Amino acid sequence: MPEWRDAEYVVVNLARAIQPNEVVFSGVNSVLPMAACILAKRAYDFPFTYLSVAGGVDVVPERLPRSSTDPALLAGSAAIFSNEDFYDLATRGKLDLIYLGAAQIDAFGRTNVSAIGEWAHPKVRLPGGGGAAVMMPTAPRIALWRTEHSPRTLVEKLEFITAAGNTVVLVTPYAVFERDPAKNERFHLATHRPDVTPAEIAARTGFAFDAARAAPTPTMSKRERAALDAIDAFDLLDNETPKNETLRGA
Amino acid sequence: MTEKIVSLAELARSIPDGASIGFGGSFLHRGPFALVRELARRGARDLEVIKASPGYDIDLLARAHAVSRAKTGIVAIEGGFGLAPAYRRAIEDGDLKLEEHSCMTIAAGLRAAAAGVPFAPVAGVFGSDLLELNKWKTVVDPYGTGKETVVVPAIAPDVAVIHANEVDARGNARVYGSPHWDHPLTRAAKRVLVTAERLVSTEHLAQQPELTLVPGFMVEALAIVPRGAWPGSLHPDYEVDYQAVAAYLEPGDEALARHLAGAPEAQAFVRA
Structure with missing residues (x-):
C-alpha cells in the first residue's frame, strides 16, 4: 500500500501551506481545503x-x-463572519490564504472553472469559479488544488481564464508545485510523492515545469495522521478523489 | 394591516412567468426550496435565477423547464454530489442563457441596486476573461490615486425569496446562522417574499431585534412552510437530507415527480 492515499496527500499538503498567524479561508464546494484547515487546527x-x-x-x-458550506462549521462559533465580510477582507488584502479549486490550471496558476469548449457553446459547462476572479488577484496568497492530475487538467493553455492572480501553490495527488506571484513566474515542482518520480509527473502534466529543486514530500507526521483519522471517519475524502483511479498505474 | 400570510401556492402564483428571482441561501443550505418546487408545480416558465451559489434550486427549475436565464457565480449540488446535471445540460443545449459572475460581482450589483446607484465598484476581476465576456467597464479613481477599478451594473431582481427560521404576521423575518447573501438581496429586489418554518409573535422577535434579517415593512407576503428548506439544511433546526438529494438526482421525469410528491409541503396539507 502506498504511503499516501490521494486525498490524504492533497489535504495534508494544503494544510502545510498555512503559515503561523495567518487568516485562512475555505469556500463552497471545498471539502479537501475544509479538511486541511481542520487538520491544521488539530495537528x-x-x-x-x-x-x-x-x-x-x-x-x-x-x-x-x-458540505463545506455546512452549518456544522458554525457550531460553537462566537461570531458569524458573513459573505460580505470575508469578501471585503480578501479584497482589502487581509485574508492571507485562500483555497480555490479549478477544472483546468495553467503554469501561472490561472484557472478555468467555466467551460470546456467555446464558452458560449460549451462542450462541458463547468460550475463557475465562485469568487475566484475577485479573490485571486486581491488576496496575498492563493492555494490551488486539483484531484485529477493529468494533461487535460494541468494545461499549457486554458480554454477560458476564469481567474488569475496571486497563486503560490498547487497541490495534486502526486505533487506540490510552487511559484512566486510577485515575479509572475511559472510553477516549479517543489515536492512530489515519494512513489512518483518527477519524470512521471512531467508525463502527466500538460505544462512544462522546472524540477531542479524538487524533493520527496516529507512523510506524514504522527499528529497529521492522527488528525486525519479522527476527522475522516466517514471516508468522505476518498469520495473527493475518484478520478485518479484511471490514472493509477498509468 | 393587510393580511400578508398566504399559502405556498399563492406565493408561487404571485411570481409571474418571465420574472427575475433572487433566491436566498447557498447551495444546500437555507434555500427557499419549497417555493422553488411550487414554481415547478405551477408550471412557471422563462424565469431568471439570480444567485451567487445556486444548486438544487436552479437544477430543479431547469429540469422543470422553468428557467431560461441566470446570473450565477458557482453552480453545483455540492455535498459530494458534484455538478448540477440539469442546469449543466440546459446550458450545453442552449436552453439556458448564462451571465457568469464571480459571486461578489453579483453582490456588488445587488448593493448598487440597494443603494439606488446605477453601478458599483468591485475589487479584482483583472486577468479574468469574465471582464471582456460581460463587457464590464472600469473607472480610474476620480480622486487621484490613478487606481483602476471594475464597475458592474446594478442588479435589481423582480422578486427576492428567502427562507427564514421564524416570521411574524407582519413579515419580520428572523434567521439563525449565516445570512449568506440574503441581506443585499432583500434590499435590492423590487419585491420581497418570505417562507418560514414557524410563525412567531412580534414580541418574541422584539426581544432580539438584531436577529431580524428583513423588517416586515419590506415584506410583501409570506407563507409558513415547515421544512421549507428540505432537502437542504436549516440551521439549527435540521441538516441536509442526503438520501433525498440522491433520490432527486435520479434521472427521468418520474424521479422528479416522485421527489415533488414526496416533499414535506406536499404531505402537510390537502393541496388546493
Whole structure:
C-alpha cells in the first residue's frame, strides 16, 4: 500500500501551506481545503484564524461535514463572519490564504472553472469559479488544488481564464508545485510523492515545469495522521478523489 | 394591516412567468426550496435565477423547464454530489442563457441596486476573461490615486425569496446562522417574499431585534412552510437530507415527480 492515499496527500499538503498567524479561508464546494484547515487546527501548534464560507470563525467540528458550506462549521462559533465580510477582507488584502479549486490550471496558476469548449457553446459547462476572479488577484496568497492530475487538467493553455492572480501553490495527488506571484513566474515542482518520480509527473502534466529543486514530500507526521483519522471517519475524502483511479498505474 | 400570510401556492402564483428571482441561501443550505418546487408545480416558465451559489434550486427549475436565464457565480449540488446535471445540460443545449459572475460581482450589483446607484465598484476581476465576456467597464479613481477599478451594473431582481427560521404576521423575518447573501438581496429586489418554518409573535422577535434579517415593512407576503428548506439544511433546526438529494438526482421525469410528491409541503396539507 502506498504511503499516501490521494486525498490524504492533497489535504495534508494544503494544510502545510498555512503559515503561523495567518487568516485562512475555505469556500463552497471545498471539502479537501475544509479538511486541511481542520487538520491544521488539530495537528499544528501555531495559531491561525480559520474562516469558513459557512460563516464560522475557528470552528473545528468533531466530524467532517459532507458540505463545506455546512452549518456544522458554525457550531460553537462566537461570531458569524458573513459573505460580505470575508469578501471585503480578501479584497482589502487581509485574508492571507485562500483555497480555490479549478477544472483546468495553467503554469501561472490561472484557472478555468467555466467551460470546456467555446464558452458560449460549451462542450462541458463547468460550475463557475465562485469568487475566484475577485479573490485571486486581491488576496496575498492563493492555494490551488486539483484531484485529477493529468494533461487535460494541468494545461499549457486554458480554454477560458476564469481567474488569475496571486497563486503560490498547487497541490495534486502526486505533487506540490510552487511559484512566486510577485515575479509572475511559472510553477516549479517543489515536492512530489515519494512513489512518483518527477519524470512521471512531467508525463502527466500538460505544462512544462522546472524540477531542479524538487524533493520527496516529507512523510506524514504522527499528529497529521492522527488528525486525519479522527476527522475522516466517514471516508468522505476518498469520495473527493475518484478520478485518479484511471490514472493509477498509468 | 393587510393580511400578508398566504399559502405556498399563492406565493408561487404571485411570481409571474418571465420574472427575475433572487433566491436566498447557498447551495444546500437555507434555500427557499419549497417555493422553488411550487414554481415547478405551477408550471412557471422563462424565469431568471439570480444567485451567487445556486444548486438544487436552479437544477430543479431547469429540469422543470422553468428557467431560461441566470446570473450565477458557482453552480453545483455540492455535498459530494458534484455538478448540477440539469442546469449543466440546459446550458450545453442552449436552453439556458448564462451571465457568469464571480459571486461578489453579483453582490456588488445587488448593493448598487440597494443603494439606488446605477453601478458599483468591485475589487479584482483583472486577468479574468469574465471582464471582456460581460463587457464590464472600469473607472480610474476620480480622486487621484490613478487606481483602476471594475464597475458592474446594478442588479435589481423582480422578486427576492428567502427562507427564514421564524416570521411574524407582519413579515419580520428572523434567521439563525449565516445570512449568506440574503441581506443585499432583500434590499435590492423590487419585491420581497418570505417562507418560514414557524410563525412567531412580534414580541418574541422584539426581544432580539438584531436577529431580524428583513423588517416586515419590506415584506410583501409570506407563507409558513415547515421544512421549507428540505432537502437542504436549516440551521439549527435540521441538516441536509442526503438520501433525498440522491433520490432527486435520479434521472427521468418520474424521479422528479416522485421527489415533488414526496416533499414535506406536499404531505402537510390537502393541496388546493
